[in-house]
Amino acid sequence: MSAVSKLSAAMGLALAAMGAPLVANGQVSDGVIKIGVLSDMSSLYADIGGPGSVVAARMAVEDYGAAKKGMKVEIVSADHQNKPDVGSAIARQWYDVDKVDVIVDVPTSSVALAVSEVTKQKGKAFLVSGAASSDLTGKACSPNTVHWTYDTWMLANGTGSAIVKSGGNTWFFITADYAFGHALERDTEQVVLKNGGKVLGKVRHPLNAQDFSSFLLQAQSSKAKIIGLANAGGDTINSIKQAAEFGIVERGQNLAGMLVFISDVHGLGLTTAQGLIFTETFYWDLNDQTRAFAKRFAPQNNNKYPTMVQAGVYSAVLHYLKAVEAGKTDDGTKVVAKMKEMPTDDPLFGKGRIRADGRKLHPAYLVEVKKPVESKGPYDYYKIRSQIPADQAFRPEKEGGCSLVK
Amino acid sequence: MPEIFGIPSAALFGQLLIGLINGSFYALLSLGLAVIFGLLNIINFTHGAQYMLGAFCAYFLLSRLGVGYWWSLLIAPLAVGAFGVLVERTMLKPLYKLDHLYGLLLTFGLALVIQGLFRNEFGSSGLPYPIAKELTGGHNLGFMFLPNYRAWVIVASLVTCVATWFVIERTRLGSYLRAATENPALVQAFGINVPRMITLTYGFGVALAALAGVMAAPIYQVSPQMGADLIIVVFAVVVIGGMGSIMGSIVTGFGLGIIEGLTKVFYPEASNTVIFIIMAIVLLIKPAGLFGAQR
Numbered sequence: 001m002s003a004v005s006k007l008s009a010a011m012g013l014a015l016a017a018m019g020a021p022l023v024a025n026g027q028v029s030d031g032v033i034k035i036g037v038l039s040d041m042s043s044l045y046a047d048i049g050g051p052g053s054v055v056a057a058r059m060a061v062e063d064y065g066a067a068k069k070g071m072k073v074e075i076v077s078a079d080h081q082n083k084p085d086v087g088s089a090i091a092r093q094w095y096d097v098d099k100v101d102v103i104v105d106v107p108t109s110s111v112a113l114a115v116s117e118v119t120k121q122k123g124k125a126f127l128v129s130g131a132a133s134s135d136l137t138g139k140a141c142s143p144n145t146v147h148w149t150y151d152t153w154m155l156a157n158g159t160g161s162a163i164v165k166s167g168g169n170t171w172f173f174i175t176a177d178y179a180f181g182h183a184l185e186r187d188t189e190q191v192v193l194k195n196g197g198k199v200l201g202k203v204r205h206p207l208n209a210q211d212f213s214s215f216l217l218q219a220q221s222s223k224a225k226i227i228g229l230a231n232a233g234g235d236t237i238n239s240i241k242q243a244a245e246f247g248i249v250e251r252g253q254n255l256a257g258m259l260v261f262i263s264d265v266h267g268l269g270l271t272t273a274q275g276l277i278f279t280e281t282f283y284w285d286l287n288d289q290t291r292a293f294a295k296r297f298a299p300q301n302n303n304k305y306p307t308m309v310q311a312g313v314y315s316a317v318l319h320y321l322k323a324v325e326a327g328k329t330d331d332g333t334k335v336v337a338k339m340k341e342m343p344t345d346d347p348l349f350g351k352g353r354i355r356a357d358g359r360k361l362h363p364a365y366l367v368e369v370k371k372p373v374e375s376k377g378p379y380d381y382y383k384i385r386s387q388i389p390a391d392q393a394f395r396p397e398k399e400g401g402c403s404l405v406k
Numbered sequence: 407m408p409e410i411f412g413i414p415s416a417a418l419f420g421q422l423l424i425g426l427i428n429g430s431f432y433a434l435l436s437l438g439l440a441v442i443f444g445l446l447n448i449i450n451f452t453h454g455a456q457y458m459l460g461a462f463c464a465y466f467l468l469s470r471l472g473v474g475y476w477w478s479l480l481i482a483p484l485a486v487g488a489f490g491v492l493v494e495r496t497m498l499k500p501l502y503k504l505d506h507l508y509g510l511l512l513t514f515g516l517a518l519v520i521q522g523l524f525r526n527e528f529g530s531s532g533l534p535y536p537i538a539k540e541l542t543g544g545h546n547l548g549f550m551f552l553p554n555y556r557a558w559v560i561v562a563s564l565v566t567c568v569a570t571w572f573v574i575e576r577t578r579l580g581s582y583l584r585a586a587t588e589n590p591a592l593v594q595a596f597g598i599n600v601p602r603m604i605t606l607t608y609g610f611g612v613a614l615a616a617l618a619g620v621m622a623a624p625i626y627q628v629s630p631q632m633g634a635d636l637i638i639v640v641f642a643v644v645v646i647g648g649m650g651s652i653m654g655s656i657v658t659g660f661g662l663g664i665i666e667g668l669t670k671v672f673y674p675e676a677s678n679t680v681i682f683i684i685m686a687i688v689l690l691i692k693p694a695g696l697f698g699a700q701r
Contacts, residue, residue: 271536
């Protein structure tokens with residue numbers, strides 16, 4: 001299969017390389033601001049970011065009114081297949097050959113960490129929405145990377161502490177075996193221990209596993225009160241679905257989906273997903289502006305409502321374009337510095353700012369999935385249990401170990 | 407509680423049983439592949455997509471027409487099998503005389519097209535499919551909680567596998583089939599319509615994939631990728647069992663399911679590679695596979 005996936009990677013590169021002709025325009029290099037949406041376009045995270053992230057980026061460019069302001073903005077996209085080697089090869093190709101100025105989204109933390117490194121070397125800009133590892137603004141932080149939507153520390157802090165405080169003090173982790181899962185498990189474990197809980201065991205499963213019954217059984221025999229799912233996308237869906245089948249909840253244990261997206265809830269159905277508690281930074285039904293965005297977004301995305309990752313892409317691209325305009329440059333390092341200097345303000349995440357370590361700050365929401373009878377229809381899924389203010393939602397700047405923080 | 411290698415024996419029994427359940431899917435899928443390869447000499451890479459089509463067919467039947475699980479078990483394999491017949495008639499037929507590689511490339515391309523179309527339409531997170539009412543719940547076996555549905559999967563898969571093996575190896579129809587692969591001209595001379603038989607065999611192999619798809623729908627997500635993820639493993643199973651060997655694919659299917667299950671206990675990180683390690687070892691020692699005849 002590897003020959004085949006290499007072939008398709010090469011084809012992906014070829015497609016990515018087919019950009020439109022460049023037009024001269026004084027302020028920015030080569031006259032065009034080129035945004036590369038790098039995402040999982042075909043596998044387990046494709047509904048979280050994927051083609052929907054391209055839609056979101058396009059909407060941001062339109063809403064910014066780039067054309068009216070005389071800015072030429074182009075969007076290209078590619079599929080990194082959740083492989084760090086493929087992702088960094090595309091990033092290099094984009095930066096070196098295709099004159100891409102900024103890469104956005106990039107779910108899968110291992111890929112995002114690789115792309116962040118490439119971006120730093122090339123002096124470009126990287127706006128992370130899809131990836132979760134808090135290392136992106138911690139020990140692996142970069143002056144060229146902004147981590148927008150959410151991270152593992154925020155998820156652990158929001159969901160983990162809420163659960164421990166309500167009595168779930170013994171945990172067993174089912175963890176995706178790569179950078180993201182490890183980071184999420186680590187951050188959650190810290191929160192659990194800090195709040196007086198105990199971790200009884202953990203098991204690591206390969207990314208994109210099909211069958212979780214074996215892992216669930218191990219979790220079951222640990223007798224932990226809470227089974228923490230430190231995985232995402234299709235892996236989380238299958239874990240939750242199969243946990244229901246094995247009667248995990250009926251037999252007294254509870255599931256904590258550490259990272260759940262609205263697309264996952266949609267895929268699970270409310271009957272299976274009801275009662276799940278987790279943390280999000282965006283929900284389409286928060287206010288009039290988010291509702292208006294979702295109503296415009298869905299028809300362009302096969303009637304699927306935006307996830308927080310896709311909303312984050314919109315918001316990040318919008319702020320990026322503002323910074324390019326304000327700084328009159330598309331030099332990656334300078335634009336990111338400008339982005340950190342300017343306060344953020346957009347319809348989806350409200351007012352906020354970006355810290356020196358690259359962490360974007362905004363409120364987070366602890367949500368609970370509605371019961372089938374409470375839901376009025378597709379995508380009416382969440383009850384907001386509480387709002388975590390921006391200054392408490394994310395890891396304190398000093399604790400991350402980022403070298404940019406003085 | 408007694409322990410084996412540091413794992414409580416009760417937990418170990420549970421894992422063995424779970425391995426057996428996963429093995430059921432491997433066996434069902436590799437059986438279809440073995441039938442198709444053994445009798446048609448086509449390496450059917452579309453098998454994963456056809457398994458996915460089976461699951462989607464069940465989903466459509468339920469969500470659009472209100473037809474439940476039990477009827478889906480019958481209708482989906484028939485519908486997808488008919489699609490297989492169409493594929494065989496229009497695309498595979500001209501390839502029989504060529505190298506295996508052509509069939510492989512065609513079926514692989516077809517799988518990509520089908521999966522791509524479904525992904526465009528339904529996205530990647532998958533669609534929910536409930537477990538049939540009669541099979542919800544489960545039994546406490548003492549060492550583990552066995553969901554009724556999983557028990558049903560083991561039984562249904564075993565019955566299907568044994569029945570298929572019996573038909574091909576022990577009945578007159580099966581002997582025609584096997585003879586037709588060895589020497590189609592001679593069998594045709596006896597007045598048997600060989601091309602039709604081959605078409606129907608392909609249809610049957612595809613129907614087996616669809617059946618596995620319907621059985622998988624309530625456990626896994628009904629998603630366009632479900633087959634692509636599984637098919638590589640299943641191919642390894644077929645290679646280990648011996649290309650084209652019916653019994654080989656059944657035994658290795660269940661056997662590897664168990665080995666994989668045990669890996670998930672002792673060294674979970676390796677659980678998705680263990681089958682390929684075994685494949686490499688088997689190929690080194692016995693290139694034709696455990697049950698394969700040297701050709």
